[in-house]
Structures are given as C-alpha cells and as structure tokens.
Amino acid sequence: xxxxxxxxxxxxxxxxxxxxxxxxxxxxxxxxxxxxxxxxxxxxxxxxxxxxxxxxxxxxxxxxxxxxxxxxxxxxxxxxxxxxxxxxxxxxxxxxxxxxxxxxxxxxxx
Numbered sequence: 652x653x654x655x656x657x658x659x660x661x662x663x664x665x666x667x668x669x670x671x672x673x674x675x676x677x678x679x680x681x682x683x684x685x686x687x688x689x690x691x692x693x694x695x696x697x698x699x700x701x702x703x704x705x706x707x708x709x710x711x712x713x714x715x716x717x718x719x720x721x722x723x724x725x726x727x728x729x730x731x732x733x734x735x736x737x738x739x740x741x742x743x744x745x746x747x748x749x750x751x752x753x754x755x756x757x758x759x760x761x
Contacts (some may be wrong), residue, residue: 656731658685693721
C-alpha cells in the first residue's frame, strides 16, 4: 500500500496523506475531484494572464500570488501522481532524480 499525497494541507501547512489501495474510496474520489478543480483554476488563470496586455506594465501582485498558488497546486498534483507510478529499479542515473525529488518535496512543503 502506498500513501497518496492529498491536494490539501493539514495543520500548519503539513502535507496530508491517504493510505489506501482503493482508488474508488470516498477520500480518493474527493481528492481526484479537487485536483481537477485545481488544475482547471490554474488553466483559467494562465489563460487570463496570457490574454492580458502586459506590455509596459507589471503583473499585479495579487495576480502573481494567485499564479504562485496555482503553480504550487499543480506541482503537488504532479508529485502525488508521480508517486503513484510504479518505481523503476535503482541505477546510478537515479541520483539526479532523487536530488530533484528532494527539491520538489521541499518546495511543495512551503
């Protein structure tokens, strides 16, 4: 059984995990639905920023904060889905992947 990183944070912003092999459990489906909402919001925000005429002006701070939050959500979803993929056998090439995973884990935890 693998722990699934859920798309929401627990107390103090700590990651929440679900331990189940049942992808159809209530919490698994809830997490899938929330991930879909988060990805949709990120897509909509990106489209808004792309359609905004930003020539000669800076992105408003509020929009930049929303973009950061959306990117954080997308990275959490990617990490969660990647963690659920079958793991390949370890090789020397995996050392770089482990380092990248450590950086990703640290950034998602912020």
